[in-house]
Amino acid sequence: MTLTLAALLIGLLAGVLGAILGLGGGVVVVPALGLAADALGQPLPIAATIAVSQVGVLAVGLSGAAGYLQRGLVRARTGYLYAPLTIAGGVIGSLLGLVLPGQAVATVFAGLLLYSAYRLLRGGRRVEEGGPESAWAAPSMGFAGVMSGLLGIGGGTVQVPVMNLLGGLPLREAIATSTFIMGLTAVGNTLIYQAGGLLDPDLACAVALGVLLGARAGAGLQERIPAAQLKSLFAGLLLLTAAQLLWKTWA
Secondary structure (H helix, E strand, C coil): CCHHHHHHHHHHHHHHHHHHHCCCCHHHHHHHHHHHHHHCCCCCCHHHHHHHHHHHHHHHHHHHHHHHHHCCCCCHHHHHHHHHHHHHHHHHHHHHHHHCCHHHHHHHHHHHHHHHHHHHHHCCCCCCCCCCCCCCHHHHHHHHHHHHHHHCCCCHHHHHHHHHHHCCCCHHHHHHHHHHHHHHHHHHHHHHHHHCCCCCHHHHHHHHHHHHHHHHHHHHHHCCCCHHHHHHHHHHHHHHHHHHHHHHHHC
């Protein structure tokens, strides 16, 4: 198996899971592509896998958002309100990603996943219902943008809990709106990594094709999964990915 074919398969899986869980798929692409590259004898620095993941985030954001818009699940006003914050944060995070050591980035990535999983599992008071918006919602969305640029994760790992727990959006609408926002944010992130010379066009195209094929199916499957199960699945995926990344980085 070539690395390009592996990237296509990883992108397909990331597209399905990303659209279902409101992620850009980076929680799948970044660690899985790194492991595949090692297994095939073509190791990649984490910054290069993050650069490829940014294209996957862009693809799943555009494709997944189209499906959610058709179903009326996207809170467009909320999306346009938060998008400037995530875009600005994404630019900052991408610039940091060009200069920070790979081990530091990987550790921050794992820590973010663990915290997001904890918040989802502890924040069970809101699943389908909404609530009043917290003053912490806006700065938290800016932080999500920084993480998206730095880690190539789309920001959904922060955006979904923030909009559900602090922004008062029902979980399904938070996932749909997060998918909409991440597509806008990923444009700037991708351009910065391209300018930094870290983006492999072949791998990026393979991942993008995979997520485009998977995201449309994932957007439809999301509506069939009960909200409580969706939340548990989301948290479980984050915990598994964090453990895998910490093992690879520090073992």
